Amino acid sequence: MTDSLTPTSPFLVAALYHFVSVPRFASLQDPLQTLCEENGVKGTLLLAHEGINGTIAGPDAGIGAVLSFLRTQPEFSGLEHKESRASKMPFLRMKVKLKKEIVTMGVEDIDPNKVVGTYVAAKDWNALISDPDTIVIDTRNDYETAIGTFRGAMDPKTKTFREFPDWVRNNPGLHNKPKVAMYCTGGIRCEKATAFMKAEGFDEVYHLKGGILKYLEDVPQEESLWDGACFVFDERVSVEHGLKEGEHRLCHACRNPITAEEITSPLYEEGVSCSHCYPKRTEEDRLRYRQRQHQIALAKKRGQRHIGS
Numbered sequence: 187m188t189d190s191l192t193p194t195s196p197f198l199v200a201a202l203y204h205f206v207s208v209p210r211f212a213s214l215q216d217p218l219q220t221l222c223e224e225n226g227v228k229g230t231l232l233l234a235h236e237g238i239n240g241t242i243a244g245p246d247a248g249i250g251a252v253l254s255f256l257r258t259q260p261e262f263s264g265l266e267h268k269e270s271r272a273s274k275m276p277f278l279r280m281k282v283k284l285k286k287e288i289v290t291m292g293v294e295d296i297d298p299n300k301v302v303g304t305y306v307a308a309k310d311w312n313a314l315i316s317d318p319d320t321i322v323i324d325t326r327n328d329y330e331t332a333i334g335t336f337r338g339a340m341d342p343k344t345k346t347f348r349e350f351p352d353w354v355r356n357n358p359g360l361h362n363k364p365k366v367a368m369y370c371t372g373g374i375r376c377e378k379a380t381a382f383m384k385a386e387g388f389d390e391v392y393h394l395k396g397g398i399l400k401y402l403e404d405v406p407q408e409e410s411l412w413d414g415a416c417f418v419f420d421e422r423v424s425v426e427h428g429l430k431e432g433e434h435r436l437c438h439a440c441r442n443p444i445t446a447e448e449i450t451s452p453l454y455e456e457g458v459s460c461s462h463c464y465p466k467r468t469e470e471d472r473l474r475y476r477q478r479q480h481q482i483a484l485a486k487k488r489g490q491r492h493i494g495s
Contacts, residue, residue: 195271198249199420201399202256202267203239203288203374205298211235212284214259218252219282225251228277229420232288236297238262239288239374241420243276268372268399270429276420289374292348296381303380303391306367308404311394312411315339320365320392325350325379326417329442333424333434334398334414336369347375351382365390371416373397402427417443439463439475457482 208214211233218231225248231240242252256262306314315322315336322339324331331341342353354360366388368376376393383391394401398416405412407427415424415432423443424432434443437454440463448454453464457479458472 195273196245197243197272197275198246199241199243199270199272199276199422200249200253200267201241201270201372202253202265203237203372204262204265205237205288205302205377206261206264207299208233208235208237208261211238215282215284218255219280221255222248222252222280222282225249227252228275228280230277230281230283232283232285234285234288236299237288238265241372241418242280243272243420266396268396268403270399270403270425272420272422273431274421276422289378290347291351291378291382293351293382296378296385298377298381301381301384302377303366303368303384303393305395306392307395308401311367311369311401312405312409314365314367314392315411317365319363320367321360321363323360323366323368323379325368325370325375330371330417333443333445334412334416337411337413339369350379354383354386361388365392367392367394369394369398369401371397371418372399399425399429403429437463438479439467439471 214233222228222242225244227242227244227248229240229242231238231242238256242249253265253267257265314320315338322336324335324339324341325347327345327347328343335341342350344350344353360366366383368379370376373394373396376397380391380393398412401412402416402425410427415426415434417424422431423436424434426432433446435449437444437460438457439459442460442462444454444460444462448461451461453459453461458475459467
């Protein structure tokens with residue numbers, strides 16, 4: 187595991203989202219793209235009628251410039267973000283994308299700007315999820331929950347967030363307790379999930395403000411009810427308590443996080459296969475992945491970074 191990163195670690199990582207009505211969202215795409223590129227900032231920002239979502243990384247001054255620009259926009263004046271650090275640039279490029287939703291659930295008329303659950307601060311989360319009257323739900327996907335989760339939480343084992351509504355509707359037992367507490371990586375999925383749960387007739391619905399990232403930042407490890415690491419959508423792969431970089435790596439064949447132990451498996455071949463995907467891929471697939479991995483290695487020798495790495 188990497189030592190705790192200090193403010194001298196070269197890259198600042200900012201995770202952000204904000205649900206707000208932005209009819210002019212498309213007009214922000216080009217200015218944001220240009221500003222990020224001019225300031226050495228990389229990552230992904232999603233813009234939609236319902237707000238903004240994304241994670242970006244770069245020098246402190248560059249991230250500060252982007253956040254300042256966003257907060258000068260009337261719609262994003264109340265924008266909050268979460269910070270961590272990275273020892274190397276965790277993104278390959280900068281992308282500002284226009285979307286129908288900033289987090290895709292695929293259910294019409296779910297608007298967290300109108301109806302949403304109750305925020306619970308990280309310091310109060312342990313008490314809520316330890317209450318026997320509370321059902322705790324992890325709203326993330328299966329490859330994320332596989333490496334870490336809160337004790338006692340229900341895992342929907344979804345492949346995508348689009349599957350979450352059907353999972354709720356097919357589990358009538360969720361109504362057996364008066365309180366439902368939900369969480370996700372940074373807060374955006376569980377916030378939208380609470381709006382959906384409210385629409386489905388659940389009354390006491392709560393969600394972790396700032397998500398797992400805020401909890402791992404604020405709650406001391408000795409008091410923590412979190413087990414494992416938290417998957418993040420960048421080249422760090424995972425973070426742990428104190429937002430230290432975790433020891434997981436990514437299988438570039440299937441995009442699943444893998445542990446140091448799984449790397450020792452005979453089914454693991456860098457960029458080609460791991461124990462998660464080997465049974466699901468053909469030899470033709472693995473031949474294609476080997477060719478790609480060869481190109482990545484050649485690019486590395488030239489001091490370049492292959493676009494598929």
